[in-house]
Amino acid sequence: MSHSDAPTDPFLEAARSGGAKADAxxxxxxxxxxAYAAAGLPTRRVERWKFTDLNRLRKLGxxxxxVVEPAVVPENALAVEGVRLTLVNGRVCAALSDLDTLPxxxxxxxxxxxxxxxxAALADRLSVDAGVTDAPLAAxxxxxxxxxxxxxxxxxxxxxxxxxxxxIAANEGAEQAAACHPRLALTLGANASATVIxxxxxxxxGPTFSNSVSEIALSRGxxxxxxxxxxxxxxxxxxxxxxxRLDESAVYDGFVLQLGAALARxxxxxxxxxxxxxxxxxxxxxxxxxxxxxxxxxxxHAAPETVSRETFKGVLDDKARGVFQAKxxxxxxxxxxxxxxxxxxxxxxxxxEVDAKPELEIYADDVACSHGATAxxxxxxxxxxxxxxxxxxxxxxxxxxxxFLTEHVQAVAHAGARxxxxxxxxxxLKAVEGVGA
Amino acid sequence: xxxxxETIEKVQKLGQKYEAGFSTDIEMDRLPKGVxxxxxxxxxxxxxxxEWLTEWRxxxxxxxxxxxxxxxxxxxxxxxxxxxxxxxxxxxxDGPKSLDEVDPKILETYEKLGIPLxxxxxxxxxxxxxRVAVDAVFDSVSVxxxxxxxxxxxxxxxxxxxxxxxxxxxxxKKYLGSVVPYSDNKHACLNSAVFxxxxxxxxxxxxxxxxxLSTYFRINAEETGQFERTLxxxxxxxxxxxxxxxxxxxxxxxxxxxxxxxxxxLDDAEIKYSTVQNWYPGDEEGRGGIYNFVTKRGAxxxxxxxxxxTQVETGSAITWKYPSCILQGDNSVGEFYSVAITNNRQxxxxxxxxxxxxxxxxxxxxxxxISAGRADQTYRGLVRVLPNADGARNFTQCDSLLIGAxxxxxxxxxxxxxxxxxxxxxxxxxxxxSEDQLFYCLSRGIGEEEAIALIVNGFCKEVMQTLPMExxxxxxxxIGISLEGSVG
Numbered sequence: 001m002s003h004s005d006a007p008t009d010p011f012l013e014a015a016r017s018g019g020a021k022a023d024a025x026x027x028x029x030x031x032x033x034x035a036y037a038a039a040g041l042p043t044r045r046v047e048r049w050k051f052t053d054l055n056r057l058r059k060l061g062x063x064x065x066x067v068v069e070p071a072v073v074p075e076n077a078l079a080v081e082g083v084r085l086t087l088v089n090g091r092v093c094a095a096l097s098d099l100d101t102l103p104x105x106x107x108x109x110x111x112x113x114x115x116x117x118x119x120a121a122l123a124d125r126l127s128v129d130a131g132v133t134d135a136p137l138a139a140x141x142x143x144x145x146x147x148x149x150x151x152x153x154x155x156x157x158x159x160x161x162x163x164x165x166x167x168i169a170a171n172e173g174a175e176q177a178a179a180c181h182p183r184l185a186l187t188l189g190a191n192a193s194a195t196v197i198x199x200x201x202x203x204x205x206g207p208t209f210s211n212s213v214s215e216i217a218l219s220r221g222x223x224x225x226x227x228x229x230x231x232x233x234x235x236x237x238x239x240x241x242x243x244x245r246l247d248e249s250a251v252y253d254g255f256v257l258q259l260g261a262a263l264a265r266x267x268x269x270x271x272x273x274x275x276x277x278x279x280x281x282x283x284x285x286x287x288x289x290x291x292x293x294x295x296x297x298x299x300x301h302a303a304p305e306t307v308s309r310e311t312f313k314g315v316l317d318d319k320a321r322g323v324f325q326a327k328x329x330x331x332x333x334x335x336x337x338x339x340x341x342x343x344x345x346x347x348x349x350x351x352x353e354v355d356a357k358p359e360l361e362i363y364a365d366d367v368a369c370s371h372g373a374t375a376x377x378x379x380x381x382x383x384x385x386x387x388x389x390x391x392x393x394x395x396x397x398x399x400x401x402x403x404f405l406t407e408h409v410q411a412v413a414h415a416g417a418r419x420x421x422x423x424x425x426x427x428x429l430k431a432v433e434g435v436g437a
Numbered sequence: 438x439x440x441x442x443e444t445i446e447k448v449q450k451l452g453q454k455y456e457a458g459f460s461t462d463i464e465m466d467r468l469p470k471g472v473x474x475x476x477x478x479x480x481x482x483x484x485x486x487x488e489w490l491t492e493w494r495x496x497x498x499x500x501x502x503x504x505x506x507x508x509x510x511x512x513x514x515x516x517x518x519x520x521x522x523x524x525x526x527x528x529x530x531d532g533p534k535s536l537d538e539v540d541p542k543i544l545e546t547y548e549k550l551g552i553p554l555x556x557x558x559x560x561x562x563x564x565x566x567x568r569v570a571v572d573a574v575f576d577s578v579s580v581x582x583x584x585x586x587x588x589x590x591x592x593x594x595x596x597x598x599x600x601x602x603x604x605x606x607x608x609x610k611k612y613l614g615s616v617v618p619y620s621d622n623k624h625a626c627l628n629s630a631v632f633x634x635x636x637x638x639x640x641x642x643x644x645x646x647x648x649x650l651s652t653y654f655r656i657n658a659e660e661t662g663q664f665e666r667t668l669x670x671x672x673x674x675x676x677x678x679x680x681x682x683x684x685x686x687x688x689x690x691x692x693x694x695x696x697x698x699x700x701x702x703l704d705d706a707e708i709k710y711s712t713v714q715n716w717y718p719g720d721e722e723g724r725g726g727i728y729n730f731v732t733k734r735g736a737x738x739x740x741x742x743x744x745x746x747t748q749v750e751t752g753s754a755i756t757w758k759y760p761s762c763i764l765q766g767d768n769s770v771g772e773f774y775s776v777a778i779t780n781n782r783q784x785x786x787x788x789x790x791x792x793x794x795x796x797x798x799x800x801x802x803x804x805x806x807i808s809a810g811r812a813d814q815t816y817r818g819l820v821r822v823l824p825n826a827d828g829a830r831n832f833t834q835c836d837s838l839l840i841g842a843x844x845x846x847x848x849x850x851x852x853x854x855x856x857x858x859x860x861x862x863x864x865x866x867x868x869x870x871s872e873d874q875l876f877y878c879l880s881r882g883i884g885e886e887e888a889i890a891l892i893v894n895g896f897c898k899e900v901m902q903t904l905p906m907e908x909x910x911x912x913x914x915x916i917g918i919s920l921e922g923s924v925g
Contacts (some may be wrong), residue, residue, distance in 0.1 A: 225521040324493070332842065344873040350824065358863070365839035365869040373852050376860040 018144035018378040024118045032142035034130045037135035051323040052294045059279040061071045062414035065089035067180035068170040077199035078420040082164035091147045105157025112147035116381040125185045141213040148183030155189030162195040172205030180434035184214040195225040214242040218250035225253045227417035237262040248274030256283035259428045265294035272306035287320030288432045294323035301334035309344035310341045313408045316412035317353040327359040341371035448534035471520035484599045484834040497619035497629035504623045512784040513817040522662040524631045572636045572652045588689025594639040601637035611848035616699040616736045624695040624730040629662045635665035651680040662693040671706035676708040680922040696731045704739030716752035723782030733760035737769035745772040747903045749912040751919040761790035764798035771800040774900040778919045779812030788818040802833040805897045815847040824857040837867040890917035
């Protein structure tokens with residue numbers, strides 16, 4: 001039930017009209033619309049949204065999003081060699097997509113085209129809430145979705161060239177807030193291997209709301225490198241719900257760099273469904289002004305000998321707020337599980353805030369699980385060391401901030417993604433902290 | 438030994454393992470079952486309370502009726518029938534004037550439990566042998582307080598809270614409900630309405646309490662709830678160490694224990710509060726046992742004040758308890774040391790809250806959880822640093838040990854920092870007893886159960902070291918007893 005004292009839900013109408021669409025996934029849309037209508041836009045009274053307040057989003061009064069055909073990709077997208085697949089306001093932008101140079105073993109379809117074809121199998125590829133229980137925003141995406149990508153990597157395919165997914169939230173008019181609901185369904189066949197890079201960027205100064213959902217499934221022995229940049233505009237709201245499923249011995253290597261948006265929440269749910277599935281979920285964020293940057297992770301160890309590693313580092317300046325919620329569930333059958341969580345935050349100014357909730361829920365005894373969390377200012381000893389060597393305080397602080405984040409980005413396994421993420425971070429550090437050359 | 442004889446012996450041993458599980462036949466004075474405004478008034482009247490307190494109880498009761506049951510905790514609580522509980526049960530006797538007037542059966546009970554209610558001169562030659570002043574609470578009322586005279590000489594007030602209402606009304610009125618308001622939560626609210634007794638301590642400025650103060654709680658009567666209220670005020674520059682112990686007879690039904698403890702430390706004062714909680718945990722199948730829903734909170738109001746909580750939680754069917762510190766005064770210190778052991782079907786959701794308000798406030802949390810059998814245990818903690826708490830410091834370590842494949846151990850910490858200069862560190866691990874450690878002990882001829890008790894005691898060492906000596910011995914023994922039957 002939505003709370004009576006809350007203003008009218010800005011997305012209820014979009015969910016209802018989406019839910020009423022009679023296309024290939026009509027029953028799914030209807031269920032999703034009901035789920036959204038029942039829960040409504042989350043408030044801080046919902047435990048999982050305790051630290052992130054959507055009231056500003058609620059007050060904006062959103063309409064649908066305009067059809068925009070930009071000539072070029074915004075320059076803050078990651079600079080990587082790869083096959084570009086671009087969505088603008090959740091719709092495929094063919095002009096900025098290299099659909100005719102797809103690598104061998106990769107099949108890409110537009111979701112809108114599949115819906116138009118009346119593809120009956122589509123309903124099996126998508127789910128109401130991406131498997132995230134109690135996720136009204138994912139349900140909203142399902143009810144209202146228009147387009148997106150269906151990507152399949154064939155069994156055994158070793159795809160060298162990265163797929164670069166570019167998500168542009170565009171609103172140049174600035175009068176009306178624009179909402180879009182991009183969707184990604186990605187599967188890797190058995191023993192396939194691929195690299196997917198995502199750039200979430202914005203265009204124009206108008207308020208945008210990008211509410212994306214990704215469903216990713218790795219079959220036995222598949223390997224996916226997945227590197228994400230979120231650098232939307234100051235007027236953007238970015239909500240991303242991702243669900244991952246790993247079969248036996250599948251390996252997922254992920255990194256998320258969050259730099260932009262007024263409010264961004266990336267929620268990731270990982271199901272380690274097969275024995276020896278292994279996931280690395282790393283990330284870094286840099287917040288300034290009144291930004292809210294939220295990373296919420298849930299790892300479900302549902303099979304024996306599964307491994308999860310989560311390391312997030314954040315720097316918060318001005319009045320920015322960082323949120324890190326991580327939950328590791330170890331089911332009784334998941335013996336010999338290895339699960340680690342680590343979160344480190346630097347607060348650079350009075351008024352910055354960090355909230356962390358690293359949670360362990362464990363029902364198996366033969367496990368090694370741990371979590372750690374720290375929060376604090378720059379290390380005074382390190383500062384003193386640099387200043388004693390004649391480095392001015394501002395530069396010394398800059399060096400330490402840069403080192404804190406860059407060190408973590410340097411751990412990204414894919415060379416191209418690593419260089420591009422490091423460059424994006426350096427540019428942001430220079431813009432907001434005056435750090436770097 | 439034949440396997441069957443061994444089994445029989447083992448089973449018998451298991452049946453005996455809750456050593457405090459006997460009950461005492463005493464004539465009881467009880468109010469009728471259930472709670473309503475009339476009962477609240479009657480409890481208040483029985484205690485001869487002033488009007489403001491009766492009103493306060495009634496306000497709490499009115500609020501309690503409206504409050505929903507808390508549902509956020511990770512324990513499975515069957516619905517409680519609040520009307521099926523006796524809210525007032527007291528040994529049938531008017532307030533004893535001295536220990537000699539206390540019903541000998543009650544004294545016997547405490548003697549069986551090893552609680553020295555009779556004052557004994559410290560033996561010559563055993564210089565500095567520990568003396569402990571005890572306030573014993575039997576079901577709903579305080580039956581005896583020892584060493585009163587020695588304490589009075591120093592101006593220390595140590596008595597039951599009903600007595601304090603009569604003798605020190607100004608102190609009670611000033612501090613009661615000032616740390617845990619009656620509106621705090623459902624159980625604290627019920628306690629505020631129907632609390633029957635508990636201890637009151639006041640340490641005057643500059644006084645270091647010469648002995649440990651102790652309260653021993655015993656639920657004896659059937660179908661009785663115990664709602665005690667403890668209030669400790671340490672005035673400027675004073676020090677007190679306070680111990681709390683609890684037991685109950687073995688019964689099939691569940692009994693409710695909803696206590697409230699409030700601590701107040703003024704400038705430069707220190708309070709050390711230690712608990713060994715050994716309420717009846719229920720049997721192997723989870724029948725019976727105490728529901729232990731306790732609100733404990735301390736306020737470091739003064740500069741340089743310190744409050745330290747130490748708890749060893751081995752009993753109760755369901756525990757729900759978060760001893761907390763509000764670090765208001767500059768440079769104040771809060772500490773929380775906890776060992777929680779759950780076995781069989783016990784459930785515990787316990788932890789602490791450290792709220793940093795003043796500058797240079799420091800807190801330290803060490804929590805050790807051991808889960809065995811089919812038990813479920815959660816550490817739930819909050820460390821919150823408010824914007825003005827410059828230089829605040831927190832260190833948190835919570836480790837869990839799992840024994841057996843059917844138990845659960847969970848860690849839910851909330852860490853919120855709104856001050857740049859605050860430094861917060863949190864770490865937690867979950868693992869099981871290592872095969873190597875066990876093998877080492879077994880190969881040296883130490884039996885499996887003994888080996889586990891040894892390893893677990895080592896695991897808890899950091900916390901056990903902070904217990905006063907009298908309690909440390911008891912607590913170590915308890916750890917062994919609580920884990921009996923968890924292996925093999």
